[in-house]
Amino acid sequence: xxxxxxxxxxxxxxVSLFFMTITVNAIRCKDDAECEESIPAxxxxxxxxxxxxxxxxxxxxxxx
Numbered sequence: 439x440x441x442x443x444x445x446x447x448x449x450x451x452x453v454s455l456f457f458m459t460i461t462v463n464a465i466r467c468k469d470d471a472e473c474e475e476s477i478p479a480x481x482x483x484x485x486x487x488x489x490x491x492x493x494x495x496x497x498x499x500x501x502x
Contacts, residue, residue: 465492 467473473485473492483494 466490468491 439487441472453471467476467490470485470487473487477485477492477494479485479494482497484497486493486495
């Protein structure tokens with residue numbers, strides 16, 4: 439019984455830390471320009487506003 443309780447306790451802590459990390463790293467935005475101002479992207483990447491959060495996306499060269 440104690441082993442099961444410890445297991446559940448550890449799982450709850452792990453899952454809560456995982457969700458906290460996702461929330462903390464989210465930078466809210468309305469459009470792509472707002473993302474570019476907030477977090478400049480490294481070369482070869484572009485800042486995009488997707489579902490109200492800023493993300494970096496790689497820039498792909500067009501295929502010949």
